[in-house]
Amino acid sequence: MTGAAIMSDEVFKANLQQRANVVEEFLKNYPLDNAAIPARLRQGMLYSLNAGGKRFRPALCMASAGMCGMDEKEVVPFAAAIEMIHTYSLIHDDLPAMDDDDLRRGRPSNHRAFDEATAILAGDGLLTDAFAVICDMPLPAQNVLAAARLLALAAGSTGMVGGQMLDMQLEGAKAGTLADVERMEALKTGAMIRASCVCGSVLAGASAAQQAALETYGAALGCAFQIADDILDIIGDTEKMGKPAGSDEKKGKSTYPALAGLEKSRQRARAEADTAIAALSGFTGPEADFLRAMANFAIRRAV
Numbered sequence: 046m047t048g049a050a051i052m053s054d055e056v057f058k059a060n061l062q063q064r065a066n067v068v069e070e071f072l073k074n075y076p077l078d079n080a081a082i083p084a085r086l087r088q089g090m091l092y093s094l095n096a097g098g099k100r101f102r103p104a105l106c107m108a109s110a111g112m113c114g115m116d117e118k119e120v121v122p123f124a125a126a127i128e129m130i131h132t133y134s135l136i137h138d139d140l141p142a143m144d145d146d147d148l149r150r151g152r153p154s155n156h157r158a159f160d161e162a163t164a165i166l167a168g169d170g171l172l173t174d175a176f177a178v179i180c181d182m183p184l185p186a187q188n189v190l191a192a193a194r195l196l197a198l199a200a201g202s203t204g205m206v207g208g209q210m211l212d213m214q215l216e217g218a219k220a221g222t223l224a225d226v227e228r229m230e231a232l233k234t235g236a237m238i239r240a241s242c243v244c245g246s247v248l249a250g251a252s253a254a255q256q257a258a259l260e261t262y263g264a265a266l267g268c269a270f271q272i273a274d275d276i277l278d279i280i281g282d283t284e285k286m287g288k289p290a291g292s293d294e295k296k297g298k299s300t301y302p303a304l305a306g307l308e309k310s311r312q313r314a315r316a317e318a319d320t321a322i323a324a325l326s327g328f329t330g331p332e333a334d335f336l337r338a339m340a341n342f343a344i345r346r347a348v
Contacts, residue, residue, distance in 0.1 A: 057338035065100035089167035109245030112332035126175035133171040199240030208233025221299030235267025261324040269317035276347035
């Protein structure tokens with residue numbers, strides 16, 4: 046296994062939960078003017094935003110900033126904004142026009158709990174409001190602006206949104222190649238994971254070398270994470286995952302395991318996790334240990 050010693054699962058999970066708790070506290074009261082939001086829209090936004098989840102992406106942002114010398118608490122608003130954008134994407138992905146999933150995080154998808162129009166607007170609200178939260182951060186303006194731009198690109202047409210378009214085009218006949226799948230997953234999942242890491246370093250005023258290392262780490266982690274997710278869709282349990290298992294096969298989606306098989310997929314996920322760990326060879330400290338453990342944990346789910 047490449048890289049330094051990895052912290053135990055128990056310590057990793059405690060560290061992850063600690064960061065998740067900080068983000069949850071920030072999001073507990075929606076960070077904008079609650080009274081100005083129409084009641085049903087606010088209910089729809091909070092229904093999904095406060096539905097739980099491990100808060101991987103915010104934790105990546107916080108740990109990356111901490112590893113580059115910044116107090117993690119200073120980037121909590123940005124980390125929370127990342128979660129708002131991620132939540133919007135889940136709401137929209139579940140819509141009948143997209144993945145048409147009825148379950149998310151163990152309960153009815155937003156459009157099932159409310160209706161399609163409310164779900165669309167709830168997602169729109171979370172995405173747009175996230176950047177208002179970012180703009181209110183009391184950090185050097187040039188760092189906030191640079192990080193906000195990176196996040197917008199990762200979430201937009203050249204990132205997550207573009208990846209979702211490719212994902213829909215690969216649905217139906219398993220006609221895609223591994224190269225098609227890799228490109229789609231690098232955009233749909235990898236872009237936001239990579240940005241979560243790099244944005245943390247940018248906010249911390251990290252060096253170009255540190256930012257480049259975290260970009261390599263985030264890209265590899267995103268690939269490992271998505272392949273593991275695709276494996277779980279085949280071997281996982283709906284109740285444990287909180288979302289329907291087997292949906293990719295039912296829709297005929299081109300995924301890494303569908304095209305390469307489970308064993309090769311596990312090998313690729315392991316190789317990407319090792320690449321992520323190796324990218325942090327120049328970093329020391331508890332935040333670096335946490336990020337290394339994150340790479341291992343991402344693929345251990347699919348073993």
